[in-house]
Every structure is written in C-alpha cells, then in structure tokens.
Amino acid sequence: MAGDSNQILAGITVLDCTVAMAGPFAAQRLGDIGANVIKVEPVEGEWQRRMAAGGGEDRKINASFLSLNRNKRSLAINLKSEEGRAAIHKLVKSADVFLQNYRPHVAAKLGVDYDTLKAINPRLIYVSISGYGADGPYANRAGQDLIVQGLSGSMYSSGTRNGPPQPSGQYVVDATTAYCAFEGALAALFHRERTGEAQRVDINMLDAALAFQMQEISVFTIDGKIQERTDEPHAHVFIRAPYSAFPTKNGYVTIAFPPLAKLGEVFDEPRFLAMDDAVDTFARRDEIHRLVAEHTAKWDRDELLAALLKHDIWSGPVHDYQAVLDDPQVRHNGSFVEYEHHSEGQLKTPGFPIHFSRTPSRVDRGAPLVGEHSREILKTAGYGDSEINELIAKGVIGEN
Incomplete structure (x- = not known):
C-alpha cells in the first residue's frame, strides 16, 4: 500500500529490519511523509513490543513501540529460515530502501547484507545503523544511548560541579541517530533520482552524538574552553537500575541495566542475587544505584571496564572532550574534520556523520x-x- 500520492515519498517502499529506537524512528519518519513502510520483525514480534519503558503494563502494544512504529505494516517472518529469506529477497526486488541495525555479521548470516541485496536489486538504498561504525575497536560492542552519551563527551557537560556527570533525561543519541538515518535515506534517494545510482549509507551513534554537539565541541576545539560544570544541575526516570554514571577511583563509568546476577559475579555481591530483575530494578532503583556506586568506587576505572565487558555488561567510560579526541574509535572513524577558514585559520570540528559509499561529504568552505x-x-x-x-x-x- 503506497502513501498518499500528494506525499513526498508516495510510491517509495521501505523495508524496516530495525529494532529499539534509532532505526524504527527513522523508518517512521519515512512513513510519515508517504513511504510504504513494511516493518519486518520476528514471528514473535520485536522485543520492544514486550519491554515497556517505565515498567508499563496491561497493554497489547506498549507505549514505546506505539511511539516509534506508526505508518507501518508489520510482516512477522523468520529470517533464519530458507523460506523467510526467500520471501524477503522477493520483497527486495521492488523495494527502494532497506534499513537494518543488526550487530556485525548478523545481516550476512540472515542473507540481507548489502552485497546480497544489491545483486538482487541494484536500485536499492541500503541504510545500515550501528553503535560505533562498521569496523574499528568498538565495532562489536553494543551501541546503547547512555553508553554513547558517556563516550561522546555530552554527559560530561551536565550535572553539578562536585557531582557525577548527568545523563540526559531523553534518548537523545537514539533520536539524533534516527534523524541522521532519515536524512541519509532521503539524500541517497535524491542522488538515485538524479543519477540512477543506488548506494549504501552507514550511520553510527557515536558520530551522530558528536555531530549534535557541534557548538559545544567546537567551543573546546577552537577556543579551548573546557566543560566546567556549575554548583547546581542544568540537565531517565523510565529505565531500570542500574542506569547511570558511577564513580571509580579515577573517573566515571556508565553501566546500563545489566542482569543483577552478572553484577553479583563482578562485585562478589550476594545482595544482587537476591533481587528480581523484573521487579526490584524499578522498585528499588535508589538502593541498587547506591550499592553499585559503593562497589565501583573501589575499582580502577579501566580494570572495572575490563571486568564489566568480560561479563558482557553494557558499559563504557565517561569522556571529556579531550578524551573524545584521543579515543581510538573516534580516530578510526575520522569523526572530526580539519580545514582552513579564510578568516579564522585552522579549524577542527565534528564531521558529517552520514557516510555514503559513493557520495562522501566534504568541506568546501567554512562558515561565511x-x-x-x-x-x-x-x-x-x-x-x-x-x-x-x-x-x-x-x-x-x-x-x-
């Protein structure tokens, strides 16, 4: 079913193979302006249908899923089966855009990687969303909003002078990544209309988070102003504990809603083992936060991160902007651009976070x-x- 013929993307078909927020939000935007969006999800449904923000219950479709998936039709299909892959390949033949945010190598296992789908439909725009980039030192890590807030330097800008870095009260990185994916799909469609040439579009959350801090990071990189927080906070109540930045002996780490049993293993803390992940992580958020902070404060930051990552616990360092510039994934991605401005001299700022395989971005001139x-x-x-x-x-x- 195509969109209204008066809408911008009427006649454009989108296959949405994404989960969580960034991908679905981007696909929803395409649907909002007329695209025929087909949400491709497992037979049992996307996991976010069942995992409501804030612990909400008693809905057939929860608020989170409702908010990110309007203007779509659902195709429940098992892509692990030969028949399922064959069905998707048939749909790909007449599709215009394919969105995916699988972990590395999963798309290839499911038969929906770029090379496979390009051979089926050379006019297909393939949009791939990842946490940190298609390759590099962090490529296999889970990309999650809170973690990227810490890595990107944005979290360091919020909170009190003597308090911990303050996470955003919104999924700001997911939202920004969604808009980048939306823009990337539109730009690639426009390029195809002009040239007949399709391409792959790569978006990653880290570059998106750096780009939305264009002013703040540039104040640091151009004027040398550091992130100096004030005595009073200038800054999610719907996420289970622990979900915050926690102190160590030499910095802060972010930890995002791990199974409490895993934390019990890392910290040798039996109190976590007596708690129920489904109930206590909401009802006892303050207690859990304090208990986690009590343990993290005893650790060296890098040693703690190594232990957490070894147990597959979503975590990362909280960077200031200098640490962002020095971060190996940021350097690998080429996240920053340097250029000569005709009146301001040599400048260094976050680059364009959308990576087109055939039409890369460039800086032709600085601000006029x-x-x-x-x-x-x-x-x-x-x-x-x-x-x-x-x-x-x-x-x-x-x-x-």
Whole structure:
C-alpha cells in the first residue's frame, strides 16, 4: 500500500529490519511523509513490543513501540529460515530502501547484507545503523544511548560541579541517530533520482552524538574552553537500575541495566542475587544505584571496564572532550574534520556523520561572513551589478 500520492515519498517502499529506537524512528519518519513502510520483525514480534519503558503494563502494544512504529505494516517472518529469506529477497526486488541495525555479521548470516541485496536489486538504498561504525575497536560492542552519551563527551557537560556527570533525561543519541538515518535515506534517494545510482549509507551513534554537539565541541576545539560544570544541575526516570554514571577511583563509568546476577559475579555481591530483575530494578532503583556506586568506587576505572565487558555488561567510560579526541574509535572513524577558514585559520570540528559509499561529504568552505556571497548569489539569479548596488544602498542586501 503506497502513501498518499500528494506525499513526498508516495510510491517509495521501505523495508524496516530495525529494532529499539534509532532505526524504527527513522523508518517512521519515512512513513510519515508517504513511504510504504513494511516493518519486518520476528514471528514473535520485536522485543520492544514486550519491554515497556517505565515498567508499563496491561497493554497489547506498549507505549514505546506505539511511539516509534506508526505508518507501518508489520510482516512477522523468520529470517533464519530458507523460506523467510526467500520471501524477503522477493520483497527486495521492488523495494527502494532497506534499513537494518543488526550487530556485525548478523545481516550476512540472515542473507540481507548489502552485497546480497544489491545483486538482487541494484536500485536499492541500503541504510545500515550501528553503535560505533562498521569496523574499528568498538565495532562489536553494543551501541546503547547512555553508553554513547558517556563516550561522546555530552554527559560530561551536565550535572553539578562536585557531582557525577548527568545523563540526559531523553534518548537523545537514539533520536539524533534516527534523524541522521532519515536524512541519509532521503539524500541517497535524491542522488538515485538524479543519477540512477543506488548506494549504501552507514550511520553510527557515536558520530551522530558528536555531530549534535557541534557548538559545544567546537567551543573546546577552537577556543579551548573546557566543560566546567556549575554548583547546581542544568540537565531517565523510565529505565531500570542500574542506569547511570558511577564513580571509580579515577573517573566515571556508565553501566546500563545489566542482569543483577552478572553484577553479583563482578562485585562478589550476594545482595544482587537476591533481587528480581523484573521487579526490584524499578522498585528499588535508589538502593541498587547506591550499592553499585559503593562497589565501583573501589575499582580502577579501566580494570572495572575490563571486568564489566568480560561479563558482557553494557558499559563504557565517561569522556571529556579531550578524551573524545584521543579515543581510538573516534580516530578510526575520522569523526572530526580539519580545514582552513579564510578568516579564522585552522579549524577542527565534528564531521558529517552520514557516510555514503559513493557520495562522501566534504568541506568546501567554512562558515561565511555576513553577506559574503550576496553578490555572486544574486548574479546567478539574474541581477546585474547596478541592481545589486542599488539594493545594497537601500539596505535591502548586505555585502561583506
């Protein structure tokens, strides 16, 4: 079923093979402007149908899933079966966009990797969303909003002067990543309309989180201003504990809702083993937070991170901006661009977070002076010099 013929993406078919927030949100945006979005999910349904934010219950479809999946039709299918893969391949033949956010190598196992689908439909726009990039030192880690807030330096900007870094009260990284994926799909569709050429589009949460801090990071990289928090907070109540930044002997680590039994193993803490993940992690959030903080404070940060990652517990360091610049994944991704500005000299800022396989982004010029290009722009519109001079004299046009 196509969208309304008056909508921008009417006639465009999207196969949405994503879960959680960033991918589904991006696909929903495409549906909101007319795309025929088919949500491809397991026979039992996407896990977020059953995992309500805030512990909400008594709904057939929970609020989280409702909020991210409007303007879609659902195809419940087992992609691990030969028949399921064959069905998807048939759908791919007439699709325009394919979105996925599988962990590395999963897409290939399911027969929906870029090379396989490109051979079926050379006009397919393939949008891949990951936590940290398609490769690199963090490629196999789980990409999760809180963890990326810490890695990207954004968390270090919130909280009190003497308190811990303060996470955002929203899934800000997921949302930003979703918009990047949405923009990437649109840009690739536009490129295809102009040239007939399709391509792969790669989005990762870390680059998206860096890009939305364009002003803040640039204040640090250009002016050298550090993130100095004040005495009072300037900053999710719906996520189970532990879900926060926790102190160590030499910095902070983020920990995102692990099974309490795993924490009990890491910290040799029997009190965690007596708690119920489904109940206590909401009802006893403050108690759990304090207990985790009591243990993390005894550890060296890097030793604790190694122990947590060994137990597959979602965790990461809380970076300031200098640590962001030095981070091996950031360096590997080429997340920052450096260029010469004609009036401000050498600049270093977060780059464009959407990576097109055939049409990469570039910096042709820095930010213009006010009215710097007024004359040349008006000339391209057909104005002569005398007309432009008159408009400038009247104060209608500014020129620098």
